[in-house]
Amino acid sequence: xxxxxxxxxxxxxxxxxxxxxxxxxxxxxxxxxxxxxxxxxxxxxxxxxxxxxxxxxxxxxxxxxxxxxxxxxxxxxxxxxxxxxxxxxxxxxxxxxxxxxxxxxxxxxxxxxxxxxxxxxxxxxxxxxxxxxxxxxxxxxxxxxxxxxxxxxxxxxxxxxxxxxxxxxxxxxxxxxxxxxxxxxxxxxxxxxxxxxxxxxxx
Amino acid sequence: xxxxxxxxxxxxxxxxxxxxxxxxxxxxxxxxxxxxxxxxxxxxxxxxxxxxxxxxxxxxxxxxxxxxxxxxxxxxxxxxxxxxxxxxxxxxxxxxxxxxxxxxxxxxxxxxxxxxxxxxxxxxxxxxxxxxxxxxxxxxxxxxxxxxxxxxxxxxxxxxxxxxxx
Numbered sequence: 001x002x003x004x005x006x007x008x009x010x011x012x013x014x015x016x017x018x019x020x021x022x023x024x025x026x027x028x029x030x031x032x033x034x035x036x037x038x039x040x041x042x043x044x045x046x047x048x049x050x051x052x053x054x055x056x057x058x059x060x061x062x063x064x065x066x067x068x069x070x071x072x073x074x075x076x077x078x079x080x081x082x083x084x085x086x087x088x089x090x091x092x093x094x095x096x097x098x099x100x101x102x103x104x105x106x107x108x109x110x111x112x113x114x115x116x117x118x119x120x121x122x123x124x125x126x127x128x129x130x131x132x133x134x135x136x137x138x139x140x141x142x143x144x145x146x147x148x149x150x151x152x153x154x155x156x157x158x159x160x161x162x163x164x165x166x167x168x169x170x171x172x173x174x175x176x177x178x179x180x181x182x183x184x185x186x187x188x189x190x191x192x193x194x195x196x197x198x199x200x201x202x203x
Numbered sequence: 204x205x206x207x208x209x210x211x212x213x214x215x216x217x218x219x220x221x222x223x224x225x226x227x228x229x230x231x232x233x234x235x236x237x238x239x240x241x242x243x244x245x246x247x248x249x250x251x252x253x254x255x256x257x258x259x260x261x262x263x264x265x266x267x268x269x270x271x272x273x274x275x276x277x278x279x280x281x282x283x284x285x286x287x288x289x290x291x292x293x294x295x296x297x298x299x300x301x302x303x304x305x306x307x308x309x310x311x312x313x314x315x316x317x318x319x320x321x322x323x324x325x326x327x328x329x330x331x332x333x334x335x336x337x338x339x340x341x342x343x344x345x346x347x348x349x350x351x352x353x354x355x356x357x358x359x360x361x362x363x364x365x366x367x368x369x
Binding site: 030031032035036038039042043045046049054055058059061062063065066069070071072073074075076077078079080081082083084085086116117118119120121122123124126127130136139140143144147148152153156157158161162163166169170173174177180181184185188189 | 210258304305347351358363
């Protein structure tokens with residue numbers, strides 16, 4: 001807990017600041033509604049099985065978890081915001097954009113593998129990359145690489161629990177997967193979302 | 204404990220590092236990204252709250268024994284497919300996921316099946332998707348990423364079958 005930020009986040013003086021393109025968030029989307037419904041049903045089932053005490057037990061446990069996570073979420077958000085501010089956009093879209101080829105997928109993979117921290121860093125940073133010009137393919141390579149060959153989880157959890165042999169062997173097997181996933185993503189994306197353009201070309 | 208501390212040090216060190224770079228670009232750049240990051244944080248907190256508190260309830264109605272049962276010693280591609288579903292449905296964090304993998308290995312689960320389980324857990328564990336990926340990423344990206352990732356636990360199992368045990 002001594003690792004709190006030296007400076008508190010600037011109070012949001014004015015929410016009316018200019019919205020940056022690509023970072024506009026809908027407060028409530030379909031995913032949120034579905035999750036909320038799922039949670040309500042699960043909580044009701046827990047209540048029927050374990051009564052009010054069971055519901056409260058989980059609530060207190062998760063609230064303390066939530067409190068512990070919050071500073072890291074803040075760090076992840078700041079990291080994402082700084083990265084999207086300091087990365088030169090043209091350079092990102094050239095090296096991670098739709099036309100970046102295999103090199104872009106490899107850069108995304110390397111980036112995901114060396115990124116420090118947990119999900120609270122990986123997803124804000126991935127979201128920042130999308131906003132400054134990376135395409136779905138390179139971002140998929142980055143996210144999949146973070147989850148499959150990133151050292152963070154392997155060192156903290158997988159090696160202690162599953163053993164070094166299994167972990168290293170599993171990582172070796174996983175090495176090609178981020179690039180393949182990114183390539184598949186790019187392949188499908190182009191065919192799904194750029195159809196209308198192709199039709200225009202034909203006519 | 205020390206691992207968690209190391210993560211925090213690395214994390215805040217990186218924040219300070221990129222913050223310093225932004226600051227050297229000029230205080231307006233620094234201030235703008237500080238405000239942007241804080242606004243992201245404020246927007247995301249309700250969704251993280253729903254994810255953290257909600258996934259506890261979802262996890263509570265999926266008992267671990269069900270998952271372990273799915274990872275029985277049946278081998279072959281049906282076993283791999285079951286392992287993939289089990290990986291996606293595993294509640295809880297990395298401790299539970301990897302412990303189930305270890306139990307499966309020790310109780311005679313096939314190695315390719317356990318690899319498929321661990322890879323599927325890493326790619327799709329519903330709790331991480333709900334709690335982290337959907338709040339932070341555009342929903343369209345998340346569904347697309349998950350759909351595109353479906354073949355890869357099977358690819359990992361196939362590689363494991365070809366190159367053999369660790």
